[in-house]
Amino acid sequence: MHCDTSLCYGLLQYMLHVTMAHAPHHGTIRQRMLIPGLVFTIHAYKFLNGKTVKIDNFSPLLYITLLLIMKLPFNLAKRFVAGEDFVSAAPKVSELNELDIKVTLDLLGENVRDRKQADSNLQHYTDLLDGIHETGLESSISIKLTMLGLDIDNTYCHDNLFRLLDVARKQNQFVRIDMEGTDYTQSTIDLFRDAHAEYGSSTVGIVIQAYLHRSVQDIPDLAALGADIRLCKGAYSEPAKLALQQMPAIRDAYKKFAAHLLEHTAFPRMASHDDELINWVKEYTTEKNIPKDRFEFQMLYGLRLNTCRELVSEGYRVRVYVPYGTEWLPYFTRRLRERKENVWFVLSTMFKN
Numbered sequence: 001m002h003c004d005t006s007l008c009y010g011l012l013q014y015m016l017h018v019t020m021a022h023a024p025h026h027g028t029i030r031q032r033m034l035i036p037g038l039v040f041t042i043h044a045y046k047f048l049n050g051k052t053v054k055i056d057n058f059s060p061l062l063y064i065t066l067l068l069i070m071k072l073p074f075n076l077a078k079r080f081v082a083g084e085d086f087v088s089a090a091p092k093v094s095e096l097n098e099l100d101i102k103v104t105l106d107l108l109g110e111n112v113r114d115r116k117q118a119d120s121n122l123q124h125y126t127d128l129l130d131g132i133h134e135t136g137l138e139s140s141i142s143i144k145l146t147m148l149g150l151d152i153d154n155t156y157c158h159d160n161l162f163r164l165l166d167v168a169r170k171q172n173q174f175v176r177i178d179m180e181g182t183d184y185t186q187s188t189i190d191l192f193r194d195a196h197a198e199y200g201s202s203t204v205g206i207v208i209q210a211y212l213h214r215s216v217q218d219i220p221d222l223a224a225l226g227a228d229i230r231l232c233k234g235a236y237s238e239p240a241k242l243a244l245q246q247m248p249a250i251r252d253a254y255k256k257f258a259a260h261l262l263e264h265t266a267f268p269r270m271a272s273h274d275d276e277l278i279n280w281v282k283e284y285t286t287e288k289n290i291p292k293d294r295f296e297f298q299m300l301y302g303l304r305l306n307t308c309r310e311l312v313s314e315g316y317r318v319r320v321y322v323p324y325g326t327e328w329l330p331y332f333t334r335r336l337r338e339r340k341e342n343v344w345f346v347l348s349t350m351f352k353n
């Protein structure tokens with residue numbers, strides 16, 4: 001039987017493609033995966049029985065396929081997504097808090113094009129702030145402006161953002177605006193500037209992507225403003241005229257921006273799972289005598305928990321980005337595309353269960 005890495009990877013990519021094409025937009029994970037699951041069964045059967053792959057012994061592959069389909073609704077995203085709602089995500093946050101790891105909660109979802117959905121997202125974000133406040137969890141929230149109506153109208157999105165920040169300020173909570181694709185970079189920074197002028201760095205922060213050419217200017221500009229900045233590499237597929245394409249160049253940019261933030265901002269957030277960058281930040285801060293409690297490492301839920309624990313034990317501040325909600329598919333797809341190893345995490349979770 002020829003069942004190698006690329007076949008399994010191809011299978012999973014194919015499965016995601018089919019899933020994306022057929023998943024309905026509403027309902028629980030189980031409801032949303034029922035139709036794609038059935039479609040996938042048919043396609044996978046055709047694929048495995050076709051001429052694409054030479055199969056000497058069909059049964060193990062059939063078993064894997066059936067297992068994937070049966071377990072799909074519950075376990076596919078579980079590795080990276082804490083639950084379908086706040087109630088199921090909260091215990092995961094508590095567990096991280098017990099390890100001295102802070103959290104930023106992210107209600108999954110992306111672009112909305114009607115006001116009803118944006119209003120409902122605003123309500124969900126507000127409920128999330130209330131939930132964190134009531135439970136006393138050590139968590140901020142991360143939001144996406146496209147979920148608050150950035151595609152609909154700038155003023156409307158601005159009003160929604162300010163309504164949310166009113167609640168956050170009243171409750172002494174912090175809201176970070178995630179950075180999305182380049183169609184939104186300028187409008188996100190503009191809205192952030194307005195929000196920052198009104199609410200300040202104790203209530204609102206932003207994200208800058210190291211791979212964007214424009215970050216050479218955005219980093220010093222926002223640092224001069226006193227902004228609270230999370231630095232990440234950038235997760236969206238962008239053209240070469242807008243973004244660096246090669247990892248060594250992205251890492252170099254990241255280091256340059258990290259140095260600037262460490263030198264010029266009060267409490268920068270270094271978001272990466274990359275050992276080269278983590279070690280570089282450790283060495284740079286040691287060399288420059290920057291105390292360990294003057295910045296923070298950030299990682300995504302489901303990745304590198306041992307590294308987070310090690311960093312905490314060494315005296316560093318660590319925060320984990322914990323996504324939850326039913327709209328998990330685009331987020332999950334980004335994580336799988338980012339690193340082949342993530343596919344194996346997902347597969348191993350399924351077999352363990």
Ligand SMILES: Cc1cc2nc3c(=O)[nH]c(=O)nc-3n(C[C@H](O)[C@H](O)[C@H](O)COP(=O)(O)OP(=O)(O)OC[C@H]3O[C@@H](n4cnc5c(N)ncnc54)[C@H](O)[C@@H]3O)c2cc1C
Pocket residue numbers: 177178179180207209232233234235236271272273274275298299300303304320321338339
């Ligand atoms: C907290 C947080 C918030 C983010 N917010 C945003 C945002 O608002 N906007 C946005 O565009 N992007 C965001 N991102 C995603 C980010 O831009 C990158 O796409 C993502 O973090 C992958 O880059 P990386 O540096 O973590 O590692 P990668 O570039 O994926 O990997 C580089 C190297 O790091 C090591 N590595 C990576 N992952 C692992 C692992 N799990 N185990 C062992 N080694 C590993 C490997 O050596 C690998 O070769 C965020 C990321 C984090 C962590």
